[in-house]
Amino acid sequence: MMNWLASVRLAATLLTCGVAIGSTPVLAASLTEVTNFGENPTNLRMHVYAPDILASPPPILVAVHYCTGSGPAFFSGTEFRTLADRYGFIVIYPSATRSGNCFDVSSPQALRRGGGSDPVGIMSMVTYVIDTYGADENRVYVAGASSGAMMTNVLLGNYPDVFKAGAAFMGVPFGCFATTDGSSWNSTCANGNLIKTAQEWGALVRAAYPGYIGERPRMQLWHGTDDTTLRYPNFGEEIKQWTNVLGLSQTPTFTDRPQANWTRTRYGGSGVDAPVEAISLEGVGHTLPLSGMAAMVIQFFGLDGAAAPDDQPPSTPANLTAPAWTSNSVSLNWSPSTDNVGVSGYDILRAPGAAGGSFVQVATSPTTSFVNSGLSPNTTYRYQVRARDAAGNVSLVSNTVTATTLGGGTGDGVCAATAVVQNQWQDGYVIQPVTVTNRGTAAINGWTVNFSLPSGHTIASSWNATITTSGQTATARNGSYNGTLAPGGSTTFGVQVRRPSGDTQVASAYTCTSP
Numbered sequence: 403m404m405n406w407l408a409s410v411r412l413a414a415t416l417l418t419c420g421v422a423i424g425s426t427p428v429l430a431a432s433l434t435e436v437t438n439f440g441e442n443p444t445n446l447r448m449h450v451y452a453p454d455i456l457a458s459p460p461p462i463l464v465a466v467h468y469c470t471g472s473g474p475a476f477f478s479g480t481e482f483r484t485l486a487d488r489y490g491f492i493v494i495y496p497s498a499t500r501s502g503n504c505f506d507v508s509s510p511q512a513l514r515r516g517g518g519s520d521p522v523g524i525m526s527m528v529t530y531v532i533d534t535y536g537a538d539e540n541r542v543y544v545a546g547a548s549s550g551a552m553m554t555n556v557l558l559g560n561y562p563d564v565f566k567a568g569a570a571f572m573g574v575p576f577g578c579f580a581t582t583d584g585s586s587w588n589s590t591c592a593n594g595n596l597i598k599t600a601q602e603w604g605a606l607v608r609a610a611y612p613g614y615i616g617e618r619p620r621m622q623l624w625h626g627t628d629d630t631t632l633r634y635p636n637f638g639e640e641i642k643q644w645t646n647v648l649g650l651s652q653t654p655t656f657t658d659r660p661q662a663n664w665t666r667t668r669y670g671g672s673g674v675d676a677p678v679e680a681i682s683l684e685g686v687g688h689t690l691p692l693s694g695m696a697a698m699v700i701q702f703f704g705l706d707g708a709a710a711p712d713d714q715p716p717s718t719p720a721n722l723t724a725p726a727w728t729s730n731s732v733s734l735n736w737s738p739s740t741d742n743v744g745v746s747g748y749d750i751l752r753a754p755g756a757a758g759g760s761f762v763q764v765a766t767s768p769t770t771s772f773v774n775s776g777l778s779p780n781t782t783y784r785y786q787v788r789a790r791d792a793a794g795n796v797s798l799v800s801n802t803v804t805a806t807t808l809g810g811g812t813g814d815g816v817c818a819a820t821a822v823v824q825n826q827w828q829d830g831y832v833i834q835p836v837t838v839t840n841r842g843t844a845a846i847n848g849w850t851v852n853f854s855l856p857s858g859h860t861i862a863s864s865w866n867a868t869i870t871t872s873g874q875t876a877t878a879r880n881g882s883y884n885g886t887l888a889p890g891g892s893t894t895f896g897v898q899v900r901r902p903s904g905d906t907q908v909a910s911a912y913t914c915t916s917p
Contacts (some may be wrong), residue, residue: 440526466550626686
């Protein structure tokens with residue numbers, strides 16, 4: 403943080419002589435435009451709201467608007483201003499100035515640290531406020547809606563040493579909107595059809611700032627199930643990305659319903675200081691944030707007077723894979739990250755099934771590979787690896803992988819399917835991901851997954867598979883782009899299901915076949 407700030411402060415200082423609000427802070431409770439605030443490759447506009455009474459030193463919130471919006475519109479249309487009055491933090495409102503007033507979250511320049519475009523201009527705004535108002539450089543946060551939510555993901559990826567946490571309303575994962583043809587719109591991503599593994603999503607974030615091994619920001623995610631602009635599957639992909647970046651399991655550690663038709667899941671913790679928090683809103687479209695949501699963002703950030711959470715998980719997971727399956731064993735391998743200083747060995751943990759169940763230690767290993775043998779055929783297990791030092795302290799937690807052992811018969815179990823119920827509400831639920839894996843020794847070209855729907859349950863929507871039903875049996879078939887799987891390869895799809903109000907049953911009995 404300090405090295406980065408030092409590299410830009412000189413330029414910012416030379417440029418601020420023309421700043422509209424002068425060279426010293428003007429603490430007036432009104433929105434004030436700032437010009438010549440520093441490096442600004444895309445001519446963004448900057449507005450600042452500094453309450454009359456500031457915390458000492460004041461934290462910073464960057465509030466990023468939606469397409470067609472502006473900083474002043476976001477100032478007027480959200481509740482961050484009144485919360486700033488209450489808690490004494492400063493709000494920066496950037497404004498995009500290109501056609502459509504969308505932020506650049508797609509160009510190669512925007513998706514790397516210091517690469518140029520809008521993120522660099524926003525970082526100049528942050529530096530300006532730190533220097534001008536004496537703001538707290540260790541408590542900088544960002545929240546945005548739609549295009550601003552995408553920018554929230556980008557800023558956390560590019561500048562993990564600057565931002566403590568982010569909140570994304572109706573966004574997409576970092577790198578999802580990437581294009582190389584100059585276009586600023588990615589229909590595949592917007593429609594929820596860009597599906598990657600957690601490790602692949604996490605790798606995009608890590609590549610934005612190669613070699614960074616410090617603390618990573620926390621993330622709060624919001625999305626409505628009926629969003630037709632940036633479709634709901636992006637919510638699950640964001641969860642995969644940020645749990646991977648923070649070295650967490652994709653299995654929630656806490657689930658509740660703060661309001662009717664809301665489902666909140668937390669990862670890596672059960673309280674408001676959890677590293678990742680995700681709120682799914684059943685029946686809600688592309689209309690966030692709604693009243694009261696900004697206060698939940700401020701609470702998640704710790705800007706409501708509570709101390710900012712310092713207990714962060716390890717920043718980079720030891721990348722665990724399970725590339726080989728047999729009828730009674732799983733072969734595990736992992737790649738140590740650069741955080742593994744002083745590691746003396748590894749603990750291997752296993753949990754039953756594709757979701758739920760507690761991890762228990764099954765072995766230790768001095769090396770980065772292990773074969774877990776003596777397992778039951780046709781059974782699913784989840785694995786995690788923890789690195790420890792000579793004193794026995796856990797210093798690193800890997801991502802979680804799921805492996806299903808082969809069945810015993812000839813040709814049995816080549817294609818396998820496992821499923822996770824991601825979110826539930828009173829009259830529906832989302833199954834994501836359903837993972838289809840080729841556990842054979844040759845490529846498969848096409849797959850079919852059958853599963854059982856309880857009585858009264860119907861398919862509301864699906865992505866990355868075509869689904870038909872016959873009675874209470876649902877059949878999912880691959881698309882033209884995800885039917886071919888190499889040995890050990892996998893793909894995923896998702897389903898939203900309606901069910902009678904108050905019913906707690908979910909779909910079950912997943913079986914996979916291939917030609």
